[in-house]
Amino acid sequence: MDSNLTLCHTLFAVFLVCLLGQRHVQATEYTVGDDLGWETGNDYLRWSQKYKFSVGDVLVFKYAKGQHDVCQVTEETYRSCNSTSGNINYYNSGNDRVNLTEAGKYWFICDVSGHCLGGMKFGISVASASPSGGGGGGDGVGFAPPPREQGGGAAREGVGRWRGGWVLGLAIGGLCLLSF
């Protein structure tokens, strides 16, 4: 039964590595606007208040290329919707990934004429990465009210993966017991 024991240890090691990996990566991808994507008529203020963002997370803007774009701007430009100044980054691929690499505030608008004034704009607070994944350190930046955990596509996915890890662990544990 030596080989069974070895297999058991190997599986257990793999499980541990997976768990550790999950703790460290902890990056969550958020599709802006959830299922609706980056589009006119969506309430991005509401969307931005649903989640708690941390360093390492990624925002994904999905839209028909050419119909919208994404400008990361200063707070002033966010408020005025006047993008003649205050542009930090610009994206227009239709499937833009923005890595939240630093803690602080990020402001985004659509620079297509009238869209920002029409509501395609939001700001978020990004908290420094938390090692436990318990959801951000909350750094006291808070201009957004605490997130309500409702219908969170991305957030729920994270929890699902975490549970999956435990199920895997239990399965391996069961296998180990059976092999003795």
Ligand SMILES: [Cu+2]
């Ligand atoms: Cu637009």
